[in-house]
Amino acid sequence: MTDPRALRPAERLDEFLSLVGQVARKPDADLRVIAEWLPRELGAEAAIVNGVLRTVELSTAGFSERVLDHLEPMLTRLANGRVASAAMDVGTAQVRLEAVGAELPRRVLVLVSPTPLTRQAAALASRTGGIIAVLHRARETDRVIRSYQQKAHQLRVGVIMALQAGDPLLARRMTTGSVPELLDCDRLRVHILRCAKDDRERIAQAYQDPSGYHGDGLMVGCPVYDEHLVCLIADRDGSGAEATDGLAAVLRDLVADNPRYALGISSAHPLPATAEAYGQARHALAVASNTPSRVAGYRGQEPLERLLPRAEAIEWAGSVLSPLTGLPELTNEITRLAMHFHRSGVARMMNVSRNTVTAHLGRAQAALGLDLRDVRCRATLALALGVAALHREVGHAPAQADPPALEELLHTRPAAEWGRTFLEPLRDARYHPVHRTLRTWIDTNADAQQAARRLGCSRTTVAAHLRTAERRLTRDLLSSGSGVHDLVHALHLSGDTPL
CATH class of the missing domain: 3.30.450.190 (Beta-Lactamase)
Structure with missing residues (x-):
């Protein structure tokens, strides 16, 4: 040298x-x-x-x-x-x-x-x-900038979690001094962009304003799914039509420019119903992933709990959930989340270990007398929790000596029509093998390997039928518990499987 x-x-x-x-x-x-x-x-x-x-x-x-x-x-x-x-x-x-x-x-x-x-x-x-x-x-x-970005991300996650819990007022309190525009709107849509994990923060930062938000929207990397960027966007129009400008247009352009991206969009919901909008966006994303445009809006039905007779549903849900009232609040929240996310995802959302999640679920399972490893038991509990989220009276009304059974609630014309409409896209003869696979899949506790053995086909064939069903039914069946729960109830209402 x-x-x-x-x-x-x-x-x-x-x-x-x-x-x-x-x-x-x-x-x-x-x-x-x-x-x-x-x-x-x-x-x-x-x-x-x-x-x-x-x-x-x-x-x-x-x-x-x-x-x-x-x-x-x-x-x-x-x-x-x-x-x-x-x-x-x-x-x-x-x-x-x-x-x-x-x-x-x-x-x-x-x-x-x-x-x-x-x-x-x-x-x-x-x-x-x-x-x-x-x-x-x-x-x-x-280092200061990175720390600020991390804190801004944590605050955005907190705001979204408060909205998911149905508490916009708590979300406002968390943002004292810098309330995002989103919290001043009446309705919102949830967009979920599927993209590479490393792209999420880059996209969120690219459209972040000086306050740490995104204009009248919020972007945050999903704490459960590494490839999901969750975007809450204010529905200012109120016409029911999806927005074609602002962040909504940005997300569509990103999908158009990158063949690995996909976008699921919910319908418009009031702020307290953000959790329902998020579920719709996840179902729409499953559909988008199997369509040429890779963009899909939710086109499904109303949730089943909205169609059940109100008084009877409140009484039934109260009887199912009453054993949980004596358990710690953390146990109840983990149990609720476990109806929609895998256990590792719940652990990440609640910042606890997977073993802790398993322990809480074991406690809830023992109190409820339900096997939460069984897909039908989970579907029953998820429906009861959905009724409780819809009707705040659940658990507060005096308990009846002989509460109605779930069969009584489902044997009503609106519920039967819901089940028929749910499975209608598979009535065509071309989709009979898909319908048969779904019945067998549920009968084997949503185990693709067991379903393949019983059907005498490969696991790949079962997975392909499930992806077809996702597209036809507009439901996420492979990563979202709620889609599987809806399928359980629809098959039972059609007489295909017992509950």
């Missing part, structure tokens, strides 16, 4: 600027490569020292920290801004100290050389120390 001191000034400057450029371009690059330039250039070892704590933040390989024991009280005076520079003898070494940076307490550049530095060398060292201080401060700024 050529000795830097043999280079011409322009060449030496080019070498130094090249080092600075390398460090500036790479946030994780080691600043030591710049510090090591000093001993090569000046024949002096160097360090950047916190003058208050007397700790070395950056140093060249040959720098000895023992020299710091001889530099007090000068280090403190430099750090406090009382002195700009100083020169000292420590044994046979020549030590030069210079305060760098503008903020107090200032860092101190310490140079140790066998002979005193020339004025030119001292000036060069000073400028190098200043550049290192600037790069260090830039790193600190980057």
